[in-house]
Amino acid sequence: MKKVIILGATSAIAQATVRLLAARGASLYLVGRNAANLEAVARDATTRGAQKVEFRSLDLNDCEAHASLVERAWQALGGLDGAVLAHGVLGDQEESQRSWAAAEVVLRTNFLSAASLLTELANRFEAQKAGTLVVISSVAGDRGRQSNYVYGASKGALTVFLQGMRNRLAKSGVAVVTVKPGFVDTPMTAHVPKNKLFASPEQVARGLLKAADKRKNEVYVPGFWALIMLIIRSIPEPVFKRLKL
Amino acid sequence: MSTSDSWGRFPRVEQRTRALVWRSDALPAVDGALLPHGLGRSYGDSCLNAGGTVLLTAGLDRLIDFDPATGVVRCEAGVSLDTLLRLCVPRGWFLPVTPGTKFVTVGGAIANDVHGKNHHRAGTFGRFVRRFELLRSDGSRRLCSPEENPDWFGATIGGLGLTGLVTWAEVQLSPIRNPFVVQETVPFDNLDGFLRVSAESEPDHDFTMSWVDCLARGRKLGRGLFYRGNFAPTQFERLPLAKSHLSHGSGLAVPMDLPGFCLNRLSVSAFNFLYYHLERGRPSRRLVHYDPFFYPLDSVNGWNRIYGRRGFLQFQCVVPHATARDALKELLERSARGGLPSFLSVLKTFGNLRSPGWLSFPRPGYTLAMDFANQGEKTWRLVEELDRVTRDAGGAVYPAKDARMSPESFAAYFPQRERFKAYLDPAFSSSFWRRVNPVPLPSLEGRGDAAPPASLLALR
Numbered sequence: 001m002k003k004v005i006i007l008g009a010t011s012a013i014a015q016a017t018v019r020l021l022a023a024r025g026a027s028l029y030l031v032g033r034n035a036a037n038l039e040a041v042a043r044d045a046t047t048r049g050a051q052k053v054e055f056r057s058l059d060l061n062d063c064e065a066h067a068s069l070v071e072r073a074w075q076a077l078g079g080l081d082g083a084v085l086a087h088g089v090l091g092d093q094e095e096s097q098r099s100w101a102a103a104e105v106v107l108r109t110n111f112l113s114a115a116s117l118l119t120e121l122a123n124r125f126e127a128q129k130a131g132t133l134v135v136i137s138s139v140a141g142d143r144g145r146q147s148n149y150v151y152g153a154s155k156g157a158l159t160v161f162l163q164g165m166r167n168r169l170a171k172s173g174v175a176v177v178t179v180k181p182g183f184v185d186t187p188m189t190a191h192v193p194k195n196k197l198f199a200s201p202e203q204v205a206r207g208l209l210k211a212a213d214k215r216k217n218e219v220y221v222p223g224f225w226a227l228i229m230l231i232i233r234s235i236p237e238p239v240f241k242r243l244k245l
Numbered sequence: 246m247s248t249s250d251s252w253g254r255f256p257r258v259e260q261r262t263r264a265l266v267w268r269s270d271a272l273p274a275v276d277g278a279l280l281p282h283g284l285g286r287s288y289g290d291s292c293l294n295a296g297g298t299v300l301l302t303a304g305l306d307r308l309i310d311f312d313p314a315t316g317v318v319r320c321e322a323g324v325s326l327d328t329l330l331r332l333c334v335p336r337g338w339f340l341p342v343t344p345g346t347k348f349v350t351v352g353g354a355i356a357n358d359v360h361g362k363n364h365h366r367a368g369t370f371g372r373f374v375r376r377f378e379l380l381r382s383d384g385s386r387r388l389c390s391p392e393e394n395p396d397w398f399g400a401t402i403g404g405l406g407l408t409g410l411v412t413w414a415e416v417q418l419s420p421i422r423n424p425f426v427v428q429e430t431v432p433f434d435n436l437d438g439f440l441r442v443s444a445e446s447e448p449d450h451d452f453t454m455s456w457v458d459c460l461a462r463g464r465k466l467g468r469g470l471f472y473r474g475n476f477a478p479t480q481f482e483r484l485p486l487a488k489s490h491l492s493h494g495s496g497l498a499v500p501m502d503l504p505g506f507c508l509n510r511l512s513v514s515a516f517n518f519l520y521y522h523l524e525r526g527r528p529s530r531r532l533v534h535y536d537p538f539f540y541p542l543d544s545v546n547g548w549n550r551i552y553g554r555r556g557f558l559q560f561q562c563v564v565p566h567a568t569a570r571d572a573l574k575e576l577l578e579r580s581a582r583g584g585l586p587s588f589l590s591v592l593k594t595f596g597n598l599r600s601p602g603w604l605s606f607p608r609p610g611y612t613l614a615m616d617f618a619n620q621g622e623k624t625w626r627l628v629e630e631l632d633r634v635t636r637d638a639g640g641a642v643y644p645a646k647d648a649r650m651s652p653e654s655f656a657a658y659f660p661q662r663e664r665f666k667a668y669l670d671p672a673f674s675s676s677f678w679r680r681v682n683p684v685p686l687p688s689l690e691g692r693g694d695a696a697p698p699a700s701l702l703a704l705r
Contacts, residue, residue: 036267036269040267040269040307040309043307047311047320048308048332187304
């Protein structure tokens with residue numbers, strides 16, 4: 001990936017990924033909500049050796065703006081060969097249960113806006129028969145659990161959407177990489193007590209980029225989550241529904 | 246509230262933490278006092294805030310600008326010196342001043358106005374800070390430099406993080422031709438030998454420091470090894486970069502707290518004896534990569550754990566040239582006699598270059614650093630004595646390495662403290678600051694010297 005659009009560039013995992021790409025001398029187009037924070041990430045990337053860095057502040061939930069956003073990024077970098085979708089919200093499960101409005105924000109941000117952006121990007125990548133789409137989903141999308149099924153559903157839907165897109169784009173030589181991190185120590189999880197399962201954003205970014213370089217399909221980062229999720233997926237539903245997960 | 250300690254692992258305090266992420270964000274509103282906290286390499290309680298909140302600056306780790314032509318780097322305050330080295334060494338620049346660990350933040354280097362092996366040539370870190378932004382709890386942001394807001398600049402350099410939060414800073418780096426140092430080792434037999442080699446070496450060497458065998462007594466008192474070096478000239482440029490340049494240390498780590506019996510008079514003296522004699526036998530002139538030359542201890546992650554759970558007390562003082570010989574002699578004698586001797590003792594000359602920082606520790610003279618395993622009362626009494634010797638000699642003790650100096654000592658060491666107080670941020674404080682500036686308790690008022698030292702009250 002040499003010319004990469006980063007969506008949700010101020011998220012902790014995205015920032016760590018930006019640093020790694022910058023050190024490789026990539027050109028970057030950064031998108032996020034807060035202009036001042038975005039500029040801080042952009043300058044960091046420039047100083048660390050990125051070839052070119054452009055940024056644009058935008059609320060990615062505004063799906064109407066996606067087509068022109070991708071067009072602008074395309075113009076700015078003279079084409080794109082990579083995209084990292086890293087924007088998302090954790091939401092609050094209890095609030096999402098009480099209020100549809102809260103649940104809708106989670107689903108809209110994590111799934112609908114991602115699907116819309118991916119549609120724009122996939123069509124262009126398919127046409128040029130090259131490119132890598134890297135999307136941060138989550139282990140939470142592997143099975144619905146009472147403690148965060150709204151977030152889980154948004155990521156689960158994203159995972160399935162990506163499966164289909166991968167199936168479609170395989171013949172065009174476009175890689176679709178689904179990255180499923182477990183717990184990550186970021187501002188998003190600042191309120192959660194940390195344990196040994198937590199990974200750092202840098203760790204996740206390294207795993208993400210490795211998967212992208214190898215054009216993997218689906219990866220868990222860190223890898224041990226593959227085993228944990230295998231176990232969790234294989235618990236029979238009659239048992240699972242009685243568990244407090 | 247959770248329990249935290251500093252690099253010396255003493256004291257342990259209860260405090261809250263808040264992570265800072267963006268330099269444009271406002272300071273969080275919390276109950277109690279705030280204190281910026283970088284990588285926690287201060288040894289005592291100057292990076293702790295018992296009962297209050299420490300602002301973790303690790304998230305403020307973005308670079309802002311680097312000009313490879315002039316060597317001026319601008320970055321957020323939580324950027325570590327390690328990060329700066331990775332950026333600047335391949336482009337021919339080095340830190341103008343670096344302490345013995347690269348795992349400190351730029352903000353921490355400013356707050357403690359750190360010094361390095363080149364103090365006699367370069368002075369302190371603060372002399373190379375071109376400007377920074379200071380965010381105060383009232384929401385104001387000030388650009389501070391020797392020209393703009395010079396008072397705030399002077400108060401904040403060496404100001405122990407108490408004048409507000411430094412969000413970003415601009416630092417002038419020094420040019421180097423390659424990352425290797427030509428190092429020479431010169432053994433010396435006693436304190437006079439040190440003074441002689443030191444005087445001889447300083448005119449021609451950018452970097453000097455000595456390891457002192459803390460157990461040698463009598464005629465050998467103050468014997469040790471003098472290290473001096475300069476960055477290698479251009480003809481060495483084609484040497485391959487050592488691996489350590491690319492990785493964090495050697496990957497060695499102290500996996501757990503060592504039990505107390507591992508450290509005793511016998512093991513410490515065996516270590517010091519072996520170190521002195523093994524190093525003596527090595528070639529005296531060699532080419533060393535900057536990493537092991539400047540950061541020998543960084544290669545062992547968590548080396549502070551060898552002192553076990555009770556931690557250790559660092560003691561670093563400076564004594565002026567006029568009184569140095571007698572004072573150093575007495576300091577070394579007392580430490581060899583009392584308690585568990587120091588594992589690693591370091592002697593170095595401070596030059597005459599003045600820091601812009603009002604509370605800066607380095608001043609002309611000789612500085613001696615020692616660490617003592619915390620064995621309770623015995624260790625405390627010893628360090629208290631060393632403190633008294635330093636005071637009588639007209640010297641000073643380094644707050645970044647202190648867990649116990651008294652308010653009286655602090656006042657004696659830092660004559661500009663009253664001027665400094667006007668620049669304190671009212672919302673900021675630290676365990677160290679409250680200890681050396683105790684609020685008089687009503688019941689103790691008027692009793693003067695009869696009351697026990699506040700340092701002991703605060704910690705027991």
